[in-house]
Amino acid sequence: EPEVTQTPSHQVTQMGQEVILRCVPISNHLYFYWYRQILGQKVEFLVSFYNNEISEKSEIFDDRFSVERPDGSNFTLKIRSTKLEDSAMYFCASSEDGTNTDTQYFGPGTRLTVL
């Protein structure tokens, strides 16, 4: 069964550094998402992406965050000038057509630790 993959599984960085989290969505999917889960808290929506543009973003997704689909398979989340509060599990998801009844398929997550 096709699945969403994410690398790395765990990323440790120093505060102020830049990180790039990588995701490979399911190949025929057109809509891509990032969510995050701070330890002990809810899974929160960050951003959705379609046709090489951001469709929607949350208030968490400030100007330090960016997303990109650099090629036909990868979908990345970049965080510049990382802060301690960016430490979280980051989930990538993809869906086929983004319609009301569509299903989002999630990757296993990348645990980001900012020291």
Add this chain to the structure above:
Amino acid sequence: AQSVTQPDIHITVSEGASLELRCNYSYGATPYLFWYVQSPGQGLQLLLKYFSGDTLVQGIKGFEAEFKRSQSSFNLRKPSVHWSDAAEYFCAVGRPGGYNKLIFGAGTRLAVHP
């Protein structure tokens, strides 16, 4: 504002016992409702979803959920729990329309005693 509440943070059941995980939502219209499960080291896997029609929804792994509009609830059930069901379960609500953003509850961690 849309929100999802899962009142139970941790639940422990014995293997073979029945299970019900609670989920309440706040939404202005009929929402799209989902249950996901996360096993250790795994991503969020969809168990079932409700969009319209029959309010009792069947999912994978023997799970079912019932949408009750009057109670704003979408509780997940399983008649007989297996040790492999130990995981964290998330209820989520989706907003009708494209680019469906999911709003998650805090999750319920299920432990299964042999």
